[in-house]
Structure formats: structure tokens, C-alpha cells
Amino acid sequence: MASSEHGLHLDRRFLLTGVAGSLGAAALPGAAAAQAAPPQRGRYPSNWPAPEPYGLADTRLDLWPREDNSFVLPLELRPRDKEQGRVWMRDTYVNCFTVGGRPLYVATGTTRAPGLTAAGPWNDGIFVWVSRSLRGPWRLVDTTGVRPGAERGKVWSPEFAGENRPGRTVVAPWQEYWHDDRFGKRGQAWAPEVHYFRGRWYIVACMGDHSRKVGSFLLVSEGGVEGPYRLVEGNRDKPFGDLAPGGPDFIEPGAYHHIDGSLYTEGDDAWLVLHNNLYAKFRDDMEDIVPTTNLPTFQQTPYSPEPYLEGAYVFQHGGKYYLLHAAWNRTSVNADGTTRHAYDPPGTGRVQYQYDAIVAVSDRFEGPYSPRWTAGVGAGHNNFFADHHGDLWATFFRNPAFGYWSAPSRVADAAVPGVVRLEWTGPAGNRLYVQRRNRVIR
Template sequence: MTSSENRLHIDRRSLLAGVTGSLGVAALPASAAQAAPAEAASQRRHPSNWPAPEPYGLADTRLDLWPRKDNSFLLPLELRPRDEERGQVWMRDTYVNCFVVDGRPLYVATGTSRAPGLSTAAPWNDGIFVWVAPSLKGPWRLVDTSGIRPEAERGKVWSPEFVGENRPGRTVVAPWQEYWHDERFGKRGEVWAPELHHFRGRWYIVACMGDHSQKVGSFMLVSEGGIEGPYRLVKGNLNKPFGGSLVGGPAFIEPGAYHHIDGGLYTEGDDAWLVLHNDLYAKFRDDMEDIVPTSNLPKFQQTPYAPEPYLEGASVLKYKGKYYLLHAAWSRTSINPDGSTRCAYDPPGPGRVQYQYDAVVAVSDNFEGPYSKRWTAGVGAGHNNFFVDHSGHLWATFFRNPAAGYWADPSRITDAAVPGVVRLEWTGPTGNRLYVQRQKQACTTGG
């Protein structure tokens, strides 16, 4: 995720309020001391932090933290032929962002797609689609790829199908990204969780080859033209995903094939980092063709749950001078000894039932940490991203996970896997938390 402070207008007075609010009045000049009551009044306009459920690791399930009709909406994305029967784009891992290009705001949207005739995005899908709009409300149009591939489906900017475009010195699809077949799954190979970024005047896509691929892990594409492409693979991914191989993933993944998943891009100034699951990050080389080589990737300094569950969908947003580290975590319900219901970010276990795929967040003064304890920022809003619109308002994406839990229920499944956005609120320079916009809160300075 890109730093909001490097690409969109942020009210300077708000930043100054955060600085002066952290100093003692006695240390200020007389003119500033006289302004302190006004600054305090400004802080009181912020909503309060909610006390975190105790013990640490319990999930906050209050309806105020859900995307609702009063704080969210589904993006009216242009339909592809595959979407017409449903009347809505099927999407997981919804990603939306706003960039200023040629002096104008440009909104972009992408996400995990499924191929026609399949009910999920696995064991194969057919690539990455991109939509653009002049505002968050639209109109949302598929990018015009007709000048690159006149016969291909509009808006598809990358796919394993494009392997025939490889040329000496220019790789579009690496051998490990190509489709393959086996007796258990038949056709295999899917791409998931794409992110689109505009950095140093170029367009980049960071995405992940999924569990049914020849190698599972994160990679990056760079456009040789505009947002529509054509895209090619960066040199660091010609033979494998970013980072070394790991032990993990479903049992059907071939030994040595599993790498770090859910890669995202964070930029600040002229520097860029790859943000990965498993607490990891890596600096990109200046030419953006690979990450800086290191024997061990550095880790974010986090405050883990005990025990720590599996987390994914990591990303970072810088806002008002603070760094916000996002993760997706499944909340699971179980029964306490007294018969009451427990809902927590527990690992899988006997009697634990998946409930919601939440967005959990922590805050720090530094990119690498140390980060605060996490809090529930959005119920059912996991594997998302936070972004700032061209007016300076904060938003998060969501998609309603159809794989398990609340949105997998047959009565709700038709409303799952959607491209949604929800307003966020900031609890001010004292609270320094981001939440899904709650119903009207009492105004305090945060807690």
C-alpha cells in the first residue's frame, strides 16, 4: 500500500494538530499556548478508541464494525460476459486505490477472479483484470486492452494464457507460472490477490500464484506502456517467486514449491518495499527488478497473539505520520467452560468454528515497528487494503469471504465475493486507530 502522504492532499493543519497535541503546553511559545484550547477542541471532534476485548486475541464482533448500508457500497464495475448472469462482478481480495495521474485522480480496482464455468478461483483461473474510474462512484470501466490484444477479453492485463508473448529478453509468463495438469485436479494454476501501483511514473502489479500452481508465491509485473500494459515479469521472478521456499500450505502442494504469499507493495518517497505474510518485508532494488538480496528477510516487530494464528493479506498504510500494518485473520467461535460463546483469533482446533474473515490492524511510529497490539478494524473485511481518496477520506475494501464462515452460509452465499468499499474513521492524534466507520460515537480525544 502506498503512503497517503506522498501522493494525495492531506490537510497540513491536521498534521500540525497531531504534533502540538503531543507536547506540553508549558513548552510552547505564548502564541501556541493560546491556541492550545482550540487544538484540544479539535481533538475532541475525533471518535474514541474502543477498549479492546480482554484477553488479547479475542475478536470484536460488534455490528458497528461491519460494513453496512450506511457506511459502505458495492462498486458498480463494468460487467464482463461472465458476469452478466449474476449481474455483479465475482471478486475476492478486492483492491482499490486512488492515484493522481496527469493532475487528475484515477481510481483503480482489481482482485482475484474466477474463470467462466468455475464456482471458485481454483484450481485455475484466467488472470488479472483491471477497472478504472474518475471517482469512487464511477463510472467504472474495464481498461482498454484492445490495442494490445484485439481478440482477447477486454480488461485482462495478464494471464498464464499470455505465455506465447514471451520473447528473448522479455518474459511475460515464467515457466513456473504456466498452466499444468495432473490427475487429481486436471488443469491447474491460478493467480490471486493482485495489487496495482503507480510508482515513479510506472505501473506495477504485485500478485501471487496460488496453491494449485507449479510454484506458489508472490511476483511483480511492470508495464511497458500505460495502466493497460503490456506488462512483463520483473527479472527477479524469472525462476521463482520472491523469497525462499517454505514448509506450509495444503498437503497437495509439491515439496519446495511453497514460497511467501500475498505480496504487496509499499512505497514512500523514492523507496519501495515488498510486504509479505509471515511478518516479513523486503526492500526493492533501485531498478525495481528484484528485492535486495539477503540471507534472511527482515521481520516486522509485532505484538503476536498467544498462540499466533495463521495470518495473511498483509499490507501497510502510512497516515498522519503513523504506520498501520493490516492482516487478515479468521475469527473462530467456541464454547467457554461456563457455556458462553468465545470468539477469538484462535488457530484451528476441536470445537472451533470459522466465523468471520476480519481485518486486524496495529500501529507504529516506524515502518518496521515495534507495532502496538492489534485491534479489530473491520468484521468480515479481511484480505483488503486501506486507501485515501482524492478528497482525503479514508476507505477500506472488502469482499465477504465465500470460502467458510458467515458468508458461506447458503442463505448468504449469493452476496459474497463482491467488490465493496467501506468508509474508515480515524480516532485522532491521541487514539491513532483506524476503524470501519461506526455509528455515531461520543466525541472524545481517544483513549
Template sequence: MNPFEHSAENRSPLGRRSLLAGVAGSLGVAAALPATTAQAAQAATARRGRYPSNHPGLEPYGLADVRADLWPRADNSFVLPLELRPRDRARGRVWMRDTYVNCFEVEGRPLYVATGTTRVPELEAAAPWNDGIFVWVARSLRGPWKLADTTGIRPGAERGKVWSPEFAGENRPGRTVVAPWQEYWHDEEFGKRGQVWAPEVHYFRGTWYIVACMGDHSRKVGSFMLVSEGGVEGPYRLVRGSLDKPFGDPVAGGPDFVEPGAYHHIDGGLYSEGDDAWLVLHNDLYAKFRDDMEDLTTTTNLPRFRQTPYSPEPYLEGAYVFRYGGRYYLVQAAWDRTSIASDGSPRNAYDPPGEGRVQYQYDAVCAVSDSFEGPYSERWTAGVGAGHNNFFVDHLGRLWATFFRNPNFGYWSAPSRLADSAVPGVVRLEWTGPEGNRLYVQRRGRGARTE
């Protein structure tokens, strides 16, 4: 099995042609890792009979699994040592939400890419505005991680910033970098408004793409796609399907301060297989891209994944599809809320908000299917506190997930833990084999440490 067979950005991943900030110029076209890498790893595991068992299911469906084995820990995870920008030096690490990491092979060598939602120095969060998308690259997951070399595109500008509402001045007839709905604006309540959230970098059919979301304080809220005219460092422009509005239809919801009709589905991602690619939208929509990748084949009333919902179904976000072992894994973020059950015992569950329910952890929940569209199985807790992530395979065929530790509410919002929240983290995953067909955060005693 090809180690990149799991996800959109995997099979022909991110060909970051020019990513490495410290390596001169363009690195050439990226290619998928050899098909034998993951096959060999899985065959060796099978011969040793070391597939772990599935965690016991919790009843009723919808309870959250909080066991220690499902947490990112010192023995199975670490925070990426990303190159610091001037804004990061006081903290000593990059402030990041919605961490995204992937691995690709470029000219026979592994190349890793990281990105995520970041903030400007004067704000405590990525709201009501931030200043764009940054990309880091490395030859090893352990680093050194360098900011992508954007100096050839914007001499004198901040290194590593590949797209921003600030770049609206680069628009030209027939080439839009920043659409009017993505530009900064101002009002009396918030002042400066507009931010980009949850970017993902993909490589498909020899071209680089970034799928991201304009956040809640933007003129229009929702997902869009950029296409590079060079390497992973850009320069990028908007695809035609994102010129006038986000992908898909307007939807109800969002904060009260979002203008009526402006809220669309958020957290867009890309899944590719062979020569086909799909947009994956928060939290259960998908649509196939046209062959030219400039828009969707279906632009309204998008189809929905067939899922096994909780009852009642809470708010989910950060949908991501990952293919591994011939199966499709749909991973989403869900709040584990604590409450008191009717018998007086503590309850951890993926409940909607309600009286007596307190946000505890922002978890990654996962379901599996034999097909991209579904039907997907009942969900399980794949990682405690690892919500809004992606799964990927490294150049040795090992499975990983990202995490960031949500600082807004719950466990990581406690003042004593805030310094350890909003991080670019990665955690080892384990697969329970072709019979179990589950992915979990690696439990204690399973395999080597994270080097």
C-alpha cells in the same frame, strides 16, 4: 499531510496513464494528490473536536471484537458497480476476492483503480485455475467503472485482462511475460492447474507495477512482480527477480497437493516512501527493492516485522502496510473462530483451528507503529468480515477500506448469503486522531453517508 502518505501505492500512486477504458489513449503521468487535501480534512476534524474515541480493548489479548459498529453496513459501505464482463452478466456483479482499490490523480483529476482475484465462468472458485488479472478504472468511487482499455495491446482479446498465464506465447528473448513456473499445467487429480491471486496495482517513480501471487494449484506458489512498459493497461513483463521462482525462500505449509519445495510466501504487496520501495509478504516478512526495481536487495532470509503476536499465534494472511497521520498501520486478515469458553459463555477469538472452534468471520486486524519495521502495537479488530483488504484515501481525503465477504467458510458461506459474498466492496474508515491512532470501520452516526 499528503493523502497518499499512507501506503506504498499512495505516495506516487498508480499513475495510471492509460487506464480509462472509455477515454482515448493515454492519460498522461499520474501524480500524488495535493498535500493539502488530507491536511485540511484533519484540521477541520480537529477544530470540531470530533475525533472518535478508541473502542475499549478486549481481554485477554486475541479476542475478536464483533460489535455491530465494526461491520460494513448499508450506511457506511457499498459494492462497486464494476463494468460487467460477459461472464458476470448472469450473476449481475463481478465475483471477486481480495478486493483492491486505490485513488490517484492524473492530470489534475482523480482516477480510481480496482482489481482482485476473479474466477472463470465454469468454476465456483478461483481454483484449480483462473485466467488472469483484470483491472477496472473510474473517475469517481461511485463510477462509472470501466474495464481498462487493453484492446490496443491485444485486439480481439477480453477487455481489461492485463496479465494471464495465457500470455506465455508473448515471451521473447530478454522479455518474459509468463515464467515457466507460472504456466498452466495438468495432473490427474485436478486437471488444468494454475491461478493468480490477490493482485495489487502500484505506481512508483513514473512506472506501473503489479504485485500478485500464484495460487496453491500452481507449479510454484508465491509472490511475483510485473512492470508495465506502457500505462496501467500494460503491456507487462516479469521483473528479473521473479523469473525463476517466487520472491523469498520456500516455506513449510500449504495444502498437501503442493509439490515439496514449491510453497513460498504468498499475498505480496508493495510499500513505497520517497524513492524507496519494499515488498511486503505474507504474513510478517518484508524486503527492500533494488533501485532498478528488478529484484530485492535481500533475496533469502528476509527480515520480519516486529509485531505483538497473539498467544498462540494463528495463521494470518494478506499483510498490507498503510501510512496515515505519520504512523504505520499493519493490517492483516485473521479468522474469528467461535467456541465455548470455560465458563460456558460464547467466545469469539483469533484462535488457531481446534476442536469446537468454528470459523465465523474473516476479519481485518490492525496494529500501529512509529516506524515501518515496527515494533507494532497490540492488534485490534479494524473491520468484521473485512479481511484481506487494503486501506486507501479518496480524492476528498476520506479514508476507506476494501472488503469481499469470504464465501469459503464462516458467515458468508451460508447458502442464504452466498449471493452476497465475493464482492468488490468498499467501506468508510474513521481515524481516532493523533492521540488514539487507530483506524476502524466507521461507526454509526459518524459523518456523512458513502456518496
């Protein structure tokens, strides 16, 4: 596979920097252990032995997005992006759909408003990019026919509340901007995903911690991928699901619902996936989830103790279901003075290091799911997808808030729309990893 689509001939303008290149392999944890190629079995690479005891994090260089297995998407820049020269993005989402007999790639994520250093206490909504190839060119979706005077590519925003009409809600009251003395302007959309299901476009997203109500919602397009989008009936008064425990102290009492909503579809059925352990079936008309006293839970193999997990996402491949989470790999010191890397809850002496992608596999959507493994170092809050050739990829963004990518020497390379190749260990191993080095040719 020598075409640029398959990634062996890479455009170095878009190659990742800082991991294997400028830092050097010796500067990375686990670099020495990673020098040996993973064992291989027949046509497929073997499962990597997981660190013991259960809950330790795997930091081997092979599991990092590197120059040889990943790149940053060359998304079309908005005026706000020109100074930095790229799009600032968290929670990167990319997928490929067949529309009209041709592949159409979509990209979106959490972005920030001009003049802000983060996506809070407010941002200005959801932007979408499209391409016919994973390599691009990536263009902002053409929204000029929907809103001629608005910023191109912006498909939904709290500022569109003026478009509400009787029987058609674009922005619910709980999603609108609001103000307080502590933060000023508040309200933001987080972690959007774009889906093409039964011939219609949907966006599932979350109103973030600074919003009047915090939680997940669904938009449906009345046209193409560019919209116009409206809110489904079930979200006119509140996010999906009931109130949830947790959240920062600045969230108003009674406002916090389950966040990071994701959409999983199979055939003509669709499910809402909520962090970090809940799911719900959508009604046939997709206007709300099926009512139930308590949302069902995935049957997982938790860590002990179980840390806070984010970004739940379900992906099907090879007849199996893969449940993704984002988990902080925290460092601490073992009794013998060595460094411990583990998916521990916060605690004294524990330092956030990398925001990892952890994965488990099951024969059924609801589980039971296997013990989790580290699928990608620093690749947390992502999604898996197949390109139009059937090759597998994951997204990543390099968390700029804490840990490795927040260091002053690296933060300029954080918050990116990145994609990294995946490898499958076959029908016997049934694991997905960031593509390791020296992999066997399929």
C-alpha cells in the same frame, strides 16, 4: 458533505444487503452492545476498548460494513458476469492515484474463470477496472490496443506465455498452466494489487496454491495502466523470497514460497510485504528485491498462540504506519456456556465465523507495532486507501469459502468488490476502524 462522492446520498442499487437491512440488528452478535454510540473525545471518536484478554475478537455491529457506511462497486460487467449481475471477486483491491494531475481509481482482485465456482484449481489471470470517481462509472481498462483479440480488461494471464521473447518474459515457466490427474488444469493468479510508482505502473500478485510454484511476483507496465506488462527479472525462475513452511498437501514439494505479496512505497523507495511477517527492500530499478541471507521481519505483538494470518498490507496515515492482516474469528464455547470469539488457531470445537481485518500501529515501518485490534468484522484480506478528497476507505469481499458468508442464505451476496468508510481516532488515539455509527463530524 452532501455530495454523492462523500456517500451520504447513496444509490440503493449498490448498497450492501444482508447485514443491517434484511437480517436486522438483533440477529447479529454484539448487536445489543452496539446500540450505544462509541465515546467521543474532542474532534475525534475515542478508541474502542479492546476485548480482554488479548486475542479476543470484537464483533460489535459498529465494526461491520453496513448500509450506512459501505457499498459494492458497480464494476463494468464482463460477459461471464451477466448472469449473476455483478463481478465475483475475492481479495478486493482499490486505490486512487494522481495521474496527469487528475485522480484515477483502480480496482482489481481475485476472479474466477467462466464455468468454475471458485478461483481454482485455475483462473484466467488478472483484470483491472478504472474510474475517475469512487462511485463510478467503473470501466474495464482498455486493453484492445495491447491485445485486440483478447478479453477486454485482462492485463495478465498464464495464457500469455506465447508473448515471451528473448530478454522479455511475460509469463515464466513456473507460472504457466499445467495438468495432473487429481485436478486437471491447474494454476491461478491471486490477490493482485495495482500501483503507480515513480511514473510507472506495477502489479504485485501471487501464483496460488494450484500453481507449479506458489508465491509472489511483480509485473511492470511498458505503457499505461492497461499494459503491456512483463515480469521483472527477479521472478523469471521463482517467486520472491525463499521456500516457506505450510501450504496444502497437494502443493508439490519445494514449490511453496511466501504468498500474498504487497507493495509499500514511500518517496522514491519501495518495499515488498509478504505474509505474514516479512518484508524486503526493492532494488532501485524495481527488477528484484535487495538480496539478503534472511528476509527481515516486522516487530509485532503476536497473539498467544499466534494463528495463521494472511493478506499483510502496510498503510501510512497521520505519520503512523498501519499493518493489516486477515485473521479468522473462530467461535468456541466458554466454560460458562457463553460464546467465545477469538483469533484462535484451528482446534476442536472452534468454528470459523468471520474473516476479519485486524490492524496494529507503529511509528516506524518495521515496528515495533502495537497490540492489534479489530478494524472491520468480515473485512479481512483488504487494503486501506485515501480517495482524492483525502477520505479514508477499506476494501472487503465477504469470504464465501467458510464462516458467516458461506451459509446458503448468504453466499449469493459473498465475493463482492466492496468498499467501506474508515474513521481515524486522531493523533492521540491513532486507530483506524470501519466507520462506526453516530461518529463525530471532523
